[in-house]
Amino acid sequence: MMEQSLVLVKPDAVERNIIGKILSIYEDRGLNILKMKKMRVSRELAEKHYEEHKGRDYYDSLINYITRSDLVALVLEGEDAISRIRKINGSNNPDKAEEGTIRKLYALSTTLNSVHASDSPVSAEREIGLWFD
Template identity: 60%
Template structure:
């Protein structure tokens, strides 16, 4: 099934000039970039993105991280894009990610894990609306 999913190349990826390296991995694996923008996220935007974590002790750290410097928001499309992107990204903690996943290669820590990807069709639609309107 052809799907669209939202991906964020988080501030630590942009700060370390990894945009091209990460995009190559997605494209090399048969995913197409439909939309892409480099931007500095506002606190309001970051709070909307992480709304399911509001009230948790780490919420403010998530918002501060996402807003500290520019990030890249993109929409990818392809066969089973949601599950494929999540597999390419690896687990949330880079130390636990399978070899050669984006987080294993480029993630710095659990809190600076380089990329975000939607985890379901519903999340992908909600997140695309947040980042691309």
């Protein structure tokens, strides 16, 4: 089934100039970029995006990280895109991520993990609506 997912190339990856390397991994695996923009995220958008984490001890550092510099937001499309992208990204913890995944290759830590992807069709619809109106 053709699906769409929001993907964020997070500030740590943008700061290290590895946007193209990350995008090529998705494209090489048959996913299509439908929409893409480089932007600096407002605190308001970051808080809406991460609202389910509000109240947790890491919430403020998450908001500060995602708003600290530019990121790239994109919508990817493909067969079973959500599960495929999550597999391509790998575990949030780069030490536990499978070889060849984006996070094994590029994440600096569990917090500075280079990419975000929607985790379900409901999340994808909500996130795409937030990031691309």
